[in-house]
Amino acid sequence: MNNRFVCHLISHTHWDREWYLPYEKHHVRLIRLMDELLDLLEKDAGFNSFHLDGQTIILEDYLQVRPEMRGKLVQYIKEGRLHIGPWYILQDEFLTSSEANIRNLMTGFQDARQYGNVVSKLGYFPDSFGNMGQAAQILRQAGIDTAVFGRGVKPTGFNNAVEDQTNHFESPFSEMIWQSPDGSSVLGILFANWYHNGMEVPAEEEEALGYWEKRIEDAKRYASTPHLLFMNGCDHQPVQTDLTAALTTARKVLPDVQFVHSSFERYIEQVKPSLPSHLSVVKGELRSQHTDGWFSLVNTASARVYMKQKNQIGQAMLEKVAEPLAAFAHLLGQRYPHHLFTYAWKTLMQNHPHDSICGCSIDEVHREMMTRFDKSLHVAEVIVEESLKAITRHIQSDVFTEFSAEAVPFSVFNTSGWVRTGVVSVVLEIKRLPIDGKVPALVVEELQKESDEDWILVDRHGNKISSVMEDLGVQFGYDLPEERFRQPYMARKHKLTFAAEDVPALGFKTYAWIKNPVRSDAAHSEAVPNSSLVSGEREMENEWLKVAISEDGRLVITEKQSGHTFSELLAYEDVGDIGNEYVFKQPDGESAITTKGLKAAISLIEDHPYRASFEIIHELAIPKGANEVLQTEISQMVLFKERKAQRVEETVPLKIVTRVSLEKGGKGVKVKTAFDNKATDHRLRVLFPVDLKTDVCSVDSIFEVAQRNIQPAPEWENPSNCQHQQAFVDVSDERAGLTIANLGLNEYEILRDGRNTIALTLLRSVGELGDWGVFPTPEAQCLGEQTAEFEIIPHPIDGVRSGAFVEAYQFQIPWTVQQTGVHSGKLPADFGLLEWSGEGIAFSSMKINDQTDDLIIRWFNMIVEESEIAIKVNASIKEVYTSNVLEEIIQPIAHTDTVSIDVGPAQITTLGMKFM
Template structure:
């Protein structure tokens, strides 16, 4: 075959947005019709060689849920290579889903594909319509045995309606390039330079086909570095072209010097690799279309329907940072690892991760269903957590709390779990039942009266060493409760409940610490206060101070924070900013009047609301009026499909009241200031942000991204025309220069901007309200106005400057901030269950299950390999320089051996060491280690 001969590779597909401008079930109705037609076509036309199922295995689940009788028929064509599946479970938005969610997506996609055969998974990193691509994708793909990525955005300018423009300076002259991760991992990158529909609806009629192919061949050759030209035969929800074989024959007759092949990605990529230039352009890191006019990067999907991002953050965190590691610990003590529940929880969550779903850029019906999925996935995570906690605490030795012959019922032990990768201190709240009577003992109303009439006994909170702990007690009264035993019917009771809030002291990483409420003893408040004398916060009417920070509340509610060790002062923090928004779910566009409202200089109501010694808080309230909406012009512009860049709508003269309530908290040991903002959003067509001036002299800043702390320029490229330059974040955004730095962490607020205001201000979006979906039609989305009670949680951390290393400790604080404490009361019936196992694996009152150290390393996850029972632990290097990572198992569990692994959890090089190991992590490397625990029966 002449390798220089032009070859048109026609790949049949349909880009399947699971839900978007129509709700899921309507899209599925179309999917079933497509799949039925596809199966019939494959069987009736031997020349229809293959169909690419959009890189996501969830399509199979969605189809078979309606057509289960097609299972074997479908499987046969997958095994024969005519239906090409994987490698993902869903086509996710990479930036709005966590690092581990991206990994689970690849893991479950591979597992689903493997059900149909060992070699059927498509080893192509498929990103057809991601709104930008994560910088660590090449490293992740290589660890999964994938050396080629195909993507639609992020390098050359792609228009809003999926059209391609010719203007602008491209990072690569070709659609083929080398894409390199920060660690140096490199894959072949192939851009859909003419989008993923450039071969759709190929004409059969010769006259039409001639015009079609003259244009399409020319456009493909314009970008191709080889004679192999890619034509994607399909588009969004595109029905199957059943006469494609005939259309290809027409093209062959018209262009005898060009080969037309009904191809696959495997065949096309092999041909490209065999003929591509020796040197291609190298693109590095994140693909975010920075060298474009900036309107169509679609980054403002990070602030569309913020409540969805917050729900996603909560559930993701519960699954990967609590349910999984706690289930690992429980499995090492004999409890079955709940892989089936975790898979169900993850898959239910990931059904919300396609880009049109998690991005909040669909019709309202889609996002209502998402809320239910978040709730279901969260319930799964909570159930796994509860069972795991019960198992673990059933092995904890609580005999120390009985002390001096005190009656067992006078001590109420409980355990606080820290599932982050770092030792942690902070304020913890736990609810305890300190007396209860089962319904079998009498009528519920009588039991309630009797329990309520009893005086609450005095008591003392102590740690595992018997030292008093400063705390606050709230009597919650008598409440209904119930047990659900494994071996009998439900056991309802009335219980006397209290809430203890206290300073935890140091709780070990990936471990726990046990405390007890001991009744019948004097509450030695003075002794408890003395125990935390070095970890104390003091408060005034407008000041909060601990040994690290001093916080002053100005008259307008802004914060002035002094980092006491260096004396560095950060002023004007926490100001609200509000502007009009006449864009859509994809894109923020400020109203034509350009009006900006802020709380700067506006008097606020300020009062001290908490002062316990271990925590203090000040409440700040602004009562304001905002424009009720855009003016009437916006409605007409939307209905008339006026491009958003040409809209002239301003903000309405009518106003609505809003109350902005901000709680400012400082903990005794806190290295940052916690902010909790709450408001009832009554305004439409606007964006509300909180501002954090850093006054940094740096030209770059940093943001938590997928397995990396991404370095980004403060100034966009010369081609950038958009007045706004918003970006994605996960845990934090950070700015630091040679002398100081400021890191602003958040929980589920995924849009920020480094404002070019001369102060290097970090602006975090709290809510964005818009009226329409946008894109190719008129789809009104009244619920995207987010007219609802809203909350926003942030954590402001001042720190040293002088390079990346001084910021690592602040980043660790930000990561810890994401993860909720887990608490559980240890009840006597728990400690009786599984006594034989508990006797063999009796746990101390304080323990770290997995200890590790490594400068600049961030802990990411701990889960079990379901096939081998091995612990799979993952870290990533936040810095560019190599570093040493060491880890050690606790003595109770122990480790037989350990090995290097990857994101698909395969066994690599052995790491020989007793109960732990040491290894070198390269700069920006993602490190996965498999640990064979000694306590697991093999």
């Protein structure tokens, strides 16, 4: 092998769309960079290529202002001088959902079609704050066998500072094998000297010699081959226009070194055959665990929690509600709105770059993000509304005329992927009258004559369902017909709340609110007799759980199958935070303020057959904020680890109102917490002592339930060991376990307190961005009204076999309800599109492919064991095939009425279906 060193310079810019400047200010700089780049590519034949940061949105942003430059972009992309994709944006992998990560990759590939269908086959993760464990499997399914990344296995600090801790690397080299839990692997290449180690190459000989001697020596320390990677660029770095001359100088001053203006494609092609035979294998998630723990940047998971909550709502509405409903409607003849989904997903994903969704930018950035969240959500809501109308038109709702001449039918939709039971609320129009050309007050008066008495709720068999009705009176509404001008009306409305039981997976159950039933059995029969879930002064109980509330508001929950009792759950803890949007730092020597032992005001606020709820009120006094030392330290850029600030003695009230609910048939206790945050510089968490002996916890991550060590690595110095989560975290042993599910609360910690206490972060208030400068962020203090929702799920055995993880996944997905008219239809009143089973298998998505209009369904295996999925589709299937994350046809599958497919350990499985 020729040991002559080859220096591969790859020109690039790492383009954060928004960060320490608002989007449009970065946008203007991007336009200038791209103009200069295209000019350079035209004038300098020696400037071989430029890597556009792995994200196609750069092209979209540029052409928004410079549409006339599309031809040049296409030219240089086809020539291989501009390298685009494979992502739409450079996301934070842990704070965006599994499906959002896939949509990001798919969108990058789809965008590349517009520019000659040339896409970079490189898993590009330059600055993700940790990397997902299933990346190798996802990339392999997309035809990508190499990934490059900047974080996760090596300590990288603020302002691109690289700490020298070679002995702590998971790999001694910058090259390694990165393997997912299913066994898929890619060549992983670490930016060991960061992605700026070849920036601003000097063209003067005297300066160039020292520059290159230092940088080559640094790169050689980590490289396993003579091919050395130098990244010619950095954050928002303008293109180096004299690079051709600088490389000529480099060749002159170091003639024994080969300098190449390279691309990732060329570099990887030459690296692969020169790799040593035994590279280190790094498995699963890359989360900087073998570092001192201060620069993992995991606390971005709790910066601006309100944004994470909004993101969870938006993701769930698109992937778990709008897509499956629109797919269902499409199979009934409705056009699938691919264009609207693309727009909604892109709008949402514009909030998914790491500096955006992580909440670590200036306030103006995050204000604009909230608008984008709303825009995406509104489009999803329109798709849902139109899909529901299309489906319910085909439902046989006239079965209810057998029970009453006055029936108001409605269907409850379950898009979670599993059969589901839970409490549902629906607002029904009992009667409406148009107001066009009429006196509105008279219309209201007429509708107010409608009686709210003698109504009952029944299922399709006429069984009476226990419910609570709230008369909402007369309300204004309007229709926007396709063929006419808007139609305003007034309507008398009732709100019903009841337990919907065993609603089919990816299907619906139809009920009716009927008046003056004509059959006595409909009037008097009930599926379940009326009974209370309240079993004592501060106690609730159903068939699965018994819940008792202590005087200080903590819960004692007994899981009946195992007989195991969890005690002292649901205490709140408040501490100071003198860190920043990236990193939590508690003041030295501070003691936590908790609700342990603090008497709470406890009252029963709901007692119905389908649900019981208690309200728990805690009134705390917490410090108003940090003292003036913190502002001085911030202004002087004192590193957070070295700060000496404390919290002031002056206090403000913190009133925490907690609603604790147990539903009929519910396997978890649902909790909603509300409080008005009047303090700055602090963190609020809720604590759940588990008291089970185990060294690991199970955590919902990207297409996997990751097993993580509770005790950090020996190198870990940070007193805090917070980590990321998606839907839940779980601590279990062979007897029992406790799962804490959440809605948009992405940070947890398992305390090393001898009890394996799960700590869930509800709020983190800080006042600066952090990183390389002084950027005040007063809105990151999150002052004002805050809410948080989570579910406590005790279970026997493990979380997979007990169904606790399914309960946690369903907790994230809203019910969907649609009122319908009384009519015949080809769909029965109760119907499920898809029936499936599989040990350890989790449903992920159902949608329609934008190229073939085939139905695409995806699952993943939660366990690292082989399994099988058995599927029955209640529609006429023409063809079934295995697919991949890009929804390409891989292999046909033989099928009859059912389809069975083997699933490997931790495998992501996608099927495509063509229908008759």
